[in-house]
Amino acid sequence: MGWLVFALGVWAGGWWLNHVLAHRPKTRLTRLAVPVIFGVTILMIWEAVVHGLEISPILLPPPSQIAVTFAAKTDILWEDFVQTVIKGALTGYVIGCGAAFLIAVAIDRFPFLQRGLLPVGNFVAALPIIGMAPILVMWFGFDWQSKAAVVVVMVFFPMLVNTVQGLQDTNAMQRDLMRTYAAGYWMTLLKLRLPAAMPFIFNGLKIGSTLALIGAIVAEFFGSPIKGMGFRISTSVGQLALDLVWAEIAVAAMAGSAFYGGIALLEKAMTFWHPSQRGRT
Amino acid sequence: MRNVVPILTVVCTLLVIWYAAAVWLNAPWAYNKAERAGIELNFADLVSDTWSQDKPKLPAPHQVGAEIWKTTGEMVLNGRGFSKRSLIYHSWVTFSATALGFLLGTGLGIALAIGIVYNRTMDMSVMPWVIASQTIPILAIAPMIIVVLNAVGISGLLPKAMISMYLSFFPVVVGMVKGLRSPAPMQLDQMRTWSATPAQTFWRLRLPSSMPYLFASLKIGMAASLVGAIVGELPTGAVAGLGARLLAGSYYGQTIQIWSALIMAATLAAILVGLIGVLQRITLKRMGMA
Numbered sequence: 001m002g003w004l005v006f007a008l009g010v011w012a013g014g015w016w017l018n019h020v021l022a023h024r025p026k027t028r029l030t031r032l033a034v035p036v037i038f039g040v041t042i043l044m045i046w047e048a049v050v051h052g053l054e055i056s057p058i059l060l061p062p063p064s065q066i067a068v069t070f071a072a073k074t075d076i077l078w079e080d081f082v083q084t085v086i087k088g089a090l091t092g093y094v095i096g097c098g099a100a101f102l103i104a105v106a107i108d109r110f111p112f113l114q115r116g117l118l119p120v121g122n123f124v125a126a127l128p129i130i131g132m133a134p135i136l137v138m139w140f141g142f143d144w145q146s147k148a149a150v151v152v153v154m155v156f157f158p159m160l161v162n163t164v165q166g167l168q169d170t171n172a173m174q175r176d177l178m179r180t181y182a183a184g185y186w187m188t189l190l191k192l193r194l195p196a197a198m199p200f201i202f203n204g205l206k207i208g209s210t211l212a213l214i215g216a217i218v219a220e221f222f223g224s225p226i227k228g229m230g231f232r233i234s235t236s237v238g239q240l241a242l243d244l245v246w247a248e249i250a251v252a253a254m255a256g257s258a259f260y261g262g263i264a265l266l267e268k269a270m271t272f273w274h275p276s277q278r279g280r281t
Numbered sequence: 282m283r284n285v286v287p288i289l290t291v292v293c294t295l296l297v298i299w300y301a302a303a304v305w306l307n308a309p310w311a312y313n314k315a316e317r318a319g320i321e322l323n324f325a326d327l328v329s330d331t332w333s334q335d336k337p338k339l340p341a342p343h344q345v346g347a348e349i350w351k352t353t354g355e356m357v358l359n360g361r362g363f364s365k366r367s368l369i370y371h372s373w374v375t376f377s378a379t380a381l382g383f384l385l386g387t388g389l390g391i392a393l394a395i396g397i398v399y400n401r402t403m404d405m406s407v408m409p410w411v412i413a414s415q416t417i418p419i420l421a422i423a424p425m426i427i428v429v430l431n432a433v434g435i436s437g438l439l440p441k442a443m444i445s446m447y448l449s450f451f452p453v454v455v456g457m458v459k460g461l462r463s464p465a466p467m468q469l470d471q472m473r474t475w476s477a478t479p480a481q482t483f484w485r486l487r488l489p490s491s492m493p494y495l496f497a498s499l500k501i502g503m504a505a506s507l508v509g510a511i512v513g514e515l516p517t518g519a520v521a522g523l524g525a526r527l528l529a530g531s532y533y534g535q536t537i538q539i540w541s542a543l544i545m546a547a548t549l550a551a552i553l554v555g556l557i558g559v560l561q562r563i564t565l566k567r568m569g570m571a
């Protein structure tokens with residue numbers, strides 16, 4: 001009972017604190033503090049409710065127990081991280097985005113291809129591509145190559161569609177200006193159209209970053225060597241070792257956020273001139 | 282309509298590449314068989330063999346088409362359209378989870394968006410987490426959600442729908458927040474001069490002007506919730522649904538079955554997204570926005 005009262009108290013306190021902070025003038029500090037307080041409140045309520053309602057740790061382990069498991073099994077977690085994120089997701093991401101970018105530049109030269117490939121690409125981007133995973137696992141074997149292949153297929157179309165759209169995002173005035181400078185195709189591409197496409201390209205990269213992790217993890221459900229995050233999650237669920245599962249999820253969450261955050265930072269550095277980035281502190 | 286020719290060209294090229302790839306990928310097995318039988322293969326034999334293997338590495342399109350017809354149309358003609366062997370049955374299972382998850386996700390998304398637009402505290406504390414929640418590869422949790430809910434006594438449709446819901450609520454939140462904030466300050470001022478209550482402002486101005494945003498997000502959400510339903514079927518041990526067909530196919534090396542399930546899933550996605558597109562056109566037309 002005490003735990004439940006504590007949970008209610010934490011909820012009220014956290015909400016009140018955020019309420020006060022949110023109604024003060026926005027600064028960098030409050031913008032960071034409010035979500036952090038929210039997150040910490042949720043974690044504390046989770047802990048208190050698990051103890052208060054005496055939920056079995058097999059069903060829902062409290063955060064403290066997950067943290068203990070996390071600290072105790074860092075070697076396993078690191079091994080899985082390398083296998084899934086570095087080898088599977090990152091390799092596939094680089095190959096997929098790189099290929100999509102090059103093909104998009106090529107398509108852009110031929111309006112016929114553009115009109116044909118864009119609708120098809122848009123259609124494919126909406127399909128449940130993750131279903132390709134079992135096929136690719138058959139083709140490329142159980143190790144990380146097949147995971148990378150799944151990631152390549154998953155990130156390819158969002159990246160392609162976004163880049164092609166971005167390359168068209170110049171107006172006639174700008175292109176005419178390049179012509180008056182006697183700039184050729186490559187010069188125009190390099191100095192005008194690629195920079196103009198940057199916001200779109202980064203949008204594609206961001207969408208791809210979350211897809212890449214999902215692809216690499218889900219592909220491991222279809223067969224993998226005895227390491228990797230997807231493998232660990234599916235086997236630990238079978239053993240009802242949910243604290244380890246949650247630890248893996250924490251790793252996945254951190255990897256995903258770091259990946260996304262890194263690209264967002266890069267975007268900020270490279271497209272500082274764009275209206276969506278200007279005027280932000 | 283002027284796009285029809287280029288699209289057809291691209292689709293035909295893809296089919297040609299597919300057939301060629303089938304020859305290339307299945308050739309080793311064909312040569313292997315011929316060698317054991319002591320036959321010399323000429324090109325025509327090779328092609329006909331690679332396009333008609335039982336468990337090819339890459340089945341040719343017509344094989345997949347025949348399998349789909351066998352498990353859908355033919356079964357309907359035999360009056361067994363809903364037997365457990367038919368893809369229609371499996372598609373129906375997946376579709377029901379997708380639809381339920383999509384409805385739940387849309388509801389949750391709209392509710393969160395209204396909260397975020399009308400409550401400053403929620404805006405600042407919840408919105409960053411909504412965005413962060415999507416950088417987490419949530420599908421990884423799918424097996425756990427299924428097993429845990431099963432242990433509590435909830436099984437069947439709901440666990441899969443929960444995964445679909447998680448995937449589909451995000452685009453709706455983001456789109457609706459944008460949409461509900463899209464009325465210009467001028468329009469909001471106009472509502473104030475008419476001394477409209479907050480509820481009236483919501484129903485007559487904010488909600489109608491958010492519709493284009495809502496439909497764009499619904500399309501993304503629908504595609505996402507289908508993915509969620511398919512992945513949600515994987516850890517249940519291949520009982521029913523398109524995801525189960527994929528898993529069973531990969532266990533037994535039935536490539537044709539995998540491909541037909543895949544094409545079926547693609548068709549389902551196309552139909553569902555297309556339906557929302559139709560709904561969007563009708564709604565926006567009646568509202569005079571398109």
